[in-house]
Amino acid sequence: MNHIYRVIWNRQKQVWQAVSELGKGQAKTTSETRIRRRTHTAAQTLAASVLSSVVITPAFAADLPTGGQVVAGSGQISQSGTTMTVTQNSDNLVTNWNSFNVGAGHTVNFVQPSASATALNRVIGSDVSVIQGAINANGRVFLVNPNGVLFTSTARINVGGMVASTLNIATEDFMSGNYRFEGAGSNAIINQGNITAVGDGQGGGSIALIAAKVTNTGTLVADRGQVLIGAGNKVELDLGGPVKLQVEQAALDALIDQGGAIKADGGLVYLTAKAAGELASTVINHSGITQARTLQTGEKGQIYLLGDMGNDRINVGGTLDASAPLAGDGGFIETSAANVVSLADGVVTTKAANGRSGDYLIDPTDYVIAASGGNITGAQVSQQLANNGTVTIQTLDGNLLVNDNISWSTDSNLILDAWRNIDLSATITAGHSEGKLTLKYGQNGLAGGNTAAYTLKPGGKVNLQAGENFYTQLGENGTLDRWQVITSLGAEDSVTATDLQGMNSCLSCRYVLGADIDAAATQSWNGGQGFEPIGLGGEFTGQLDGLGHKISSLSIDRSAQTYVGLFSKLGLPAVVQNLTLSSFSIKSDSNYVGGLAGYSDFGSISNVHVTDIDLQGLGYVGGLIGDTPIRSVSGRPNGRISNSHVSGSITGTGSNIGGLVGRLSFTNVSNAYTTAAVSGIDRVGGAFGFAGRSTLQNVYASGSVSSSHFWVGGLVGYVDSLQLSSNYWDVNGTGKTVGYQGSIVGSSTPIAVYSTTSTSAFAQSTYTSFDFDDTWQIVEGVSRPTLRSEVVARNDTGGGGTGTGGSGGSQSSPPSSNNNNPSDNVPRRNAVSSAVALGAMTQGTNPAGGLNPGDQSPGAGSAPGLFIASGVVPGASNLPGSTTPGEGLMQSGGLLFVPLGATGDVTTGLTPVYVLNSGINFSGTEQPN
Template sequence: MNRTYALVWNPSLAAWTVTDERARRRAKGAGAVLAAALLLPLTAIAADLPSGGQVVSGSGAINQPNANQMVIDQASNKLAIDWQSFDIAAGNKVTFNQPGRDAIALNRVLGADGSKIMGQLDANGRVFLINPNGVLFGSGAQVNVGGLVASTLNISNSDFAAGNYKFKGNGSNASVINNGQITAADGGSVALLGGTVSNNGVIVANQGSVALAAGNAVTLDFAGDGLLNVQVDEAVVDALVENHQLIKADGGQVLLTANAGDALLKTVVNNTGVIEAQTLGEKDGKIVLLGSFDGGTVQVAGTLDASAPNGGDGGFIETSGAHVKVADSTKVTTKAANGKTGTWLIDPTDFTVSAGNDNQSSSGIGANTLSSNLASNSVTLQTVATGSEAGDINVNAAVTWNADTTLTLNAHNNININAAITASDAQGKVALQYGQASANGGTADYHIAAPINLQSGENFSTQKGSTGSVHSYTVVNDAAALQAMNNHLGGNYAVGSHIDLSGISNWQPVGSVTFFTGRFDGLGHTLSNLTIDRSGVLDPVGLFGYTSSSVIRDIGLVGGSVTGGTYVGGLVGYNLVGYNQIGAISNAYATGSVSGVDYVGGLVGYNYGGAISNAYATGSVSGSGDYVGGLVGVNTNSGTISNAYATGSVLGASQVGGLVGSNDGSISSSFYATTNAAGNPINNNGDTVAGFDGNAYGTGKTWAELTQASTFTGWSIATTGGSNAIWRIYDGYSGPLLRSFLKSVTVTVNDVAGKTYDSNTGWVAGASYSSSDNSANLLGSASYTNVATRNAGTYALGLTGLYSNQEGYDITVAAGSYTIAKATISAVTDISASNKTYDATTAANLSYDDAGFTGRIDGDALTVASASGAFTDKNAGTGKAVDITGIVLGGADAANYTLTSNTATTTADISKADLAVSGISAANKTYDASTATTLTGTASINALGSDVVFVSGTSVGAFADKNAGNDKAITVTGYTLSGTDANNYNLLQPSGVTATINKADLALSGSKVYDGSTSVAGSTLTATGVAGETFAVAGSGDASNLASKNVQSGAALASITGLSLGSSSNGGLASNYNAPGVAGSSYTVTAKGLTLTGISAVDKIYDATTTAALNTAN
């Protein structure tokens, strides 16, 4: 279909306000919409006014007369402004003064934030607001413009200037959301464009246009005549358009559209609010909800109103997409008070009318919802075909209405009427348009398994193929109208109700002299108790006498009797193919008796080149002459019989057959089932036919074989309901039944509550079923499939034993379920936890080996597959509680149990962790006769995780002994722990600390009295170490010991030749000292004492001094 829509620009009415009820609905719906908005910070407060505006094209001025207002004076017809932001806070106002209503002001936001319009926006022309980050019209926003485009899709200045309104996004689905009120002026429009577009407020464009479009590229075409074309050119992922409040465009048009362009890109068009486009004057309203045909979904709810309450004709409403889901209580109206009611077009792929008021899980509408809306609309259900869907229309629940409206079923492929359609109004109509995928319709058809009930008149029509002829039918509802068909033998007739003909005694076959060449459709109805007695007449006898080039279908003749002479059939005496090669009879049956002379059949007496399909006869057939058959007397001149059968007794003189008396045409997929076909066998020059007990050239089958689908090779036959096969068989209960005459019924097995697992095999009795048609008289008795299992679970509960006859049902069984509930384990015991060393976590290692299970049935295999353990806190301690969570059962029978609680408790210990001090070293020293050492470095510790632990204290280091040596071990003490987590650790003082005690030097010292030599005797020396340690010196020395023999004090020895270290008398060890040397030595030579003789004093005269003169001559 064409996905471009023309939207008309026309004068508007005054703005509407919202009622309280609608306001509540808006508030409810808006929450979900706003939560999904992308890139739009809805919780932010709008800036006071737009900022950073720069005119980039056209002529205009930006003025701000006060803090709360901004005025844009536009001088050119087109003006483009780039803004850093475009917000309007509550209480503020932006006004565009434009040259005229067709002037356009393009406002493009370059900043990173979405636009928040919380105040007032006024313009006498059109305003474009472009913000790729999103646009929000808040609940207090008031927009009064000539026209508005709010978009997250950009437009270039060159396209804008050239009038090419092509909007292109960046692939995001940023939102445009309206929670306020937007009103377009006379002839104006409102277009909201983005990845997601939501209206939770009010949009008014009376006699104008409102478009909400989601995609990555959209083209708007403003034509000179006021038309606006909207085309979604490119898809966006998860495109969404929704209306939760009110869109009003009386006399105009409303379009909601989203495009994914790909079945993998989900699109949704959703209406739960009110969309109104009522007729104004001569201007019909139009509402279109258009989703993608590549997987898009249109969700129809709320109200769609294109009615004409004040004159004129009703408008047009379309809801189209790959899937159209119409919610319960949806209100759609195109009703015209004084004119012609409009049309609602529903255009998906496959479409189903389902039971009751059900909301739709797939594409479809509830029958009650459709019925109620037919009171105010002509409704067209139209399908296309995409993907795996064929484009069928299925009516699976009864539709009833009483209005002068038309229900049109326009199918891409087939139409399947599985439930009654009833139009009670004299002008209520049904149109079946099928095979619209091609010009001639191909093999498509409409299938009537339930009646279409119509009033008399021109109320039914058909069309096969998109260019095929439309056949209008006159609906008849009584015997007189049926008989009156003789007055126009080329007409088309449809039966609008079941008709009892028991009061007719002189039936004149339709076409008794002249051929009936029209169309006759029973619409699934029956004509009962037709009695014809024309035994003395040679003309063909039946409901119809002669037929040629006619189409007769969907009719049943029930009971009665037909008697004639030559060419006698319950439905048609003589069926001729005719010049147009039609002569078709399908979906027809007769149950009454038929008798005559020659060419006598239960349904057709003589089939000359005609086609008979999906037909059967069950009444007795007798002929006093030749060519007598249960279904057809003679099938000749390439006549065809397919998918047909007969079960009545057959009596004739010669050429007698259970199905046909004589055949030189084609017979396929057909059978007869009678033990009485008396007379000479048939003249069979054509195909053979399956028969019962081998009568009359059929392929004989026993009754057991006749009731088994497997014996019908090559037939389109099904053993389950709801198929597309031509035949249905209930194996073991029925022969083949023609599905076209069976009503669809679903038997649903009710779920059985079942039992709790007890380790025993079996199931609980009490199964039952419910039927989709409570009036259905199903044969047989239900037998439910057993559930032969002991294990817990939910199992399908099937049903067998129900069946039907040809006047009954195509039974589909929907399985129920039987549940064995899991038994309960109320407690899991004896799960243990391992002791551990503190690791700064609460993790606990569990052991399940000895686990016990309270509630386990003896003999069942249960284990703990997994669980998690955690100490109540991380700290060290004994007998600490361990919480066990996440217990998962294992073992062969685990699936049969459920845990009351998947938690338990136990206890375990957490011992303290060792925490070593590091970073400490010691300095080497020279032997000092003590164990003391000097420590260096900074003490540090590596606590676990994020533990808070500090090391402190005055450290002391001590060698193991005082003696000199290399890499001697040092013991460090004095550190302590503090901090929140200190109690979780054992502090280890620094270890591995070593240092070297180097040997000390000895100092040699001594003295002697001058002896005239340079040697030093050891006995005159002492070797002095540290801490008062001294050593004796041995040896007699050597002349090299002193550099001078003379008296000297503290002179260093020149050598220690001839000298060696002796022992210590006060505890000193020679191993702690280096060998003595001259360094640091000190030796003193004192003067030797002399005694002088022969010296005398010289006498003197007192001279007042003590000086004496000596005489040393002697």
């Protein structure tokens, strides 16, 4: 930006003001009342209403101004034929007129002592001013008429500066240079003609249109100058200050309709309006072309469209152009109001052909980016990023929701700046090596004690290029934190801190994954020992945010090494979140082995999913964490694990073996589950081998649990002073009738559920404290609860989209409690729509080839919405819809039969609701529940 101030909303005074660029605006709460939409038809009606009071005939409307009387300053009025001349002798001149019209073919000339001289022309009669001819001046001309002003399509205004207003101004204020306009009328200014302000002849002139309603379908030109339009009942004009126009009092049905052309290259265009009343209404409707381009000499343009931050709405269509097509940097554009709606035809650009592109600021209250029903679509934001150097969406007094995919391939910066929270439910992709994403949240308060957050919701994902391309800030006074984006595995000896293995070189840094990472190459690293755990020999105290990405097929085989996992150790204040670890193979003959970390000393883990892991160790072995140690330092906060799950196989040859954590101490665990098969010697549990001095809330285990000794439980092997709330274990799945052994603080104990002898494991009513609106999801009577955040973990394409696959798995492959064993008929995932898909059975294991949903026993599968696979056909098969048995899909109501199985891929255009495992996958749009 080429100015040292910015325009902000003053919440107390309810006006826009100029402050230092470091200032932050405030807004009042958005009204929830219905928005009254206005269209261009309203402008046409407005024009008709003004014109209806004007009868343009020689008998009723003079072709030149009448009744002129100088009331302040010094000047003379003369007329010759069709031309009137006002000769001004003083710097300021005030003339009262009975009427002020200029007919077609007529001219009014103002001869003024300098370009800064100003002539106020006030109409005291009852007629609208109709300008059809020409007005010329070498200085500034004010035309004030409470009845309205109409510049027709034949009007040609060439002046140093032009102000037209339906609000009155006191003579004393005008003469002293205080341009305060005030009035309670609802009359309009309409421009259909051509108004040009040249300033001193070299540019710098001003055009200001001030009324309750202003419509421009003509042309306004003020190169190097300013075009100012204000709609309200009390307006202050400052031709020398940073904020040129300020609406201090609202007008009923205030409206600026800009459907014409405005041009102020190297200058400023400033449109601001404020509507009275509590009902929301459109105050600026932009459908024309507004241009303030950078000049070859470097002067940048600025464009502002500003409405009230309480109830007002701005429609942003047409073209806003502050670009730099020839030289220099792009300018600045801002569209701010309580509700800013970007129309489909809107183009906003500050693009520079030979310099840095400029900035576009959208400044509403709550703001939703959505394919439909929001304030703007993801495609529109993507286009704005292609046309601007920085796009900032800054909510005042609200949240910012991203529900539609955004992508760009330029070196642009997207800044999401929220008064409260940022929710990402779609994919954001920056394809350029310099493309950046900045998330600012909790900007309504200081950083200390601020609970605002950015959250990856189901479907949320961020794709970035490697480098320092991700920034975050909590609180208006918080530090702008810089993160290193990692997109590659790196080499086995990497120390660059720019790839996964190289994270060892900076254990206190902040990292995000900008892409999925395939770590299969680690199997042959270091003489077969594989990946070197991050923080080996130290503790990782930094942060890793997966941003919805996964690391897959990582291999570690270090027989004599303790503290083994993706991380060796996590230490306070380490944070790991929004990450999936898929198909890891981690083996050690020593203690402290975990999928994420061998050891966590009060770290924070959220939205971390470990799927299909093969984990082997001696003792203190857990799918997420091997050990969270007994506290040796008082006063430190508990560790935290939330919204996480584990599937696969966890094997220990010693003590403290658990599906989630081997030994859990001084850690709060909430909304977590495991389907992993767990085996060990003693202190073996479905979720925790040992758990003490911790809290468990909304945790369950369903994988098989086995022990060759004692202290074994379906949920916890051994308990020591544990706080529990709404925790479960599946008696049939774990094979354990006892949920824990040891002592529990309070009266709450783990609750046994059943998946075979009854269906309580598959009933939402069983899980009394689970939040099924935001955190959990369940297919009633078919599946156990799963976490909604798992959609983030599995969704490789971002929001929605199509997934196809075959017997080897796919994007839509479900979580597996027994590693995709199709013979157990255990439901795995809810994808929502109209069907249930069964995996292909091995011939002979289930001759009926189906599933009775009532008790999950093999059978003919008679329920509507079931797919039933039978027979074996080698190779890939495509199944077109059919009603004839043997030809493909047979449909009878909601029941669809697949009269064949497959050893290869099977595809169909059908959309599955419930995918039971990955033997057969169906292509089509998934709609996560």
